[in-house]
Amino acid sequence: MALFTAIAVFGSSFIWFPAGIAKAYPVQHAVNVIAGVLLGPGPAVVIAFVTGLIRNIMGTGSLLAFPGGMIGAFLAGYIYRKTKQKWSASVGEIIGSGVLASLFSVPFAKVFMGSSAGAFFFMPPFLVSSVSGSIIGYVLVKRLVKARAWKYRLDH
Template sequence: MRISVQKLTLMAMFVAIGTLASHLLWIPAGAAKAFPVQHAINVIAGVILGPIPAVIIAFSIGLLRNLLGVGSLLAFPGGMIGAGLAGYFYKKRKSIFSAAIGEWIGTGIIGAIAAVPIASIFLGTKTGAFFFILPFLTSSFVGGFIGLLILRIILKNKAVVKLQSKSNETSV
């Protein structure tokens, strides 16, 4: 897979924003920590860059948050599944609202269910899926909505079109 220098730089910027924002804005949710900025980034990256780069960004943010001690292992299933579905839904429907729906389903429902065995094995928490669905869904809804607002501004100014046309010029 070839990634342009411009896309790689944008991916790094998303990772930096997501990692730094995790120090400022998070919501305690039992064994999990909810990060609405992560969900906004998932939607934006899924639309602008596609599903695979969005998953790489979500993984990188989750890894850095865990290494810095501000995240939990539950960042991986929620963030990565949500980012992947946001990009996939956008790719299929070409609608930013579809990307947000992908984030909400991916993180809020599927990611919450996937978090149950991870919480049980690695965190020693014996909670069920319903314990994670409400905080994951709330956080992903807020973040997805923020991502939608930001994307509307970006698309209104045609910044994404310029990025997508230039990203095919230079490859690494």
């Protein structure tokens, strides 16, 4: 879990791109997919939380990293666990981070950040970030399976 957290924090410092009004950080979403498949929903949520916490302490993240990362991480792991299909973790990440977290961010941003932005303000950048990261995460999971790098979770 610490390694995935380190990858997410470090990767987010270097790999990002503009996505409308925000920045897309695909490494966090890729880590969510990989951790959801390899470790399950609980550890994936912890990784997303600790990553968001460290990035906020460092000044490289926003409070929206918490709902964005944690909801997607949970759904990536949960949907994978229910279906046993690796691609379903990516779908869970996109639904969780791209759709649900963007909707949850409206009241979250109002309460914690004083912003009155609507859902469509958050959804496009959240979707761009989660789709790009989910694709990367899926490709990496497929490579890990092919290399037999992680037998425990993938055999269940």
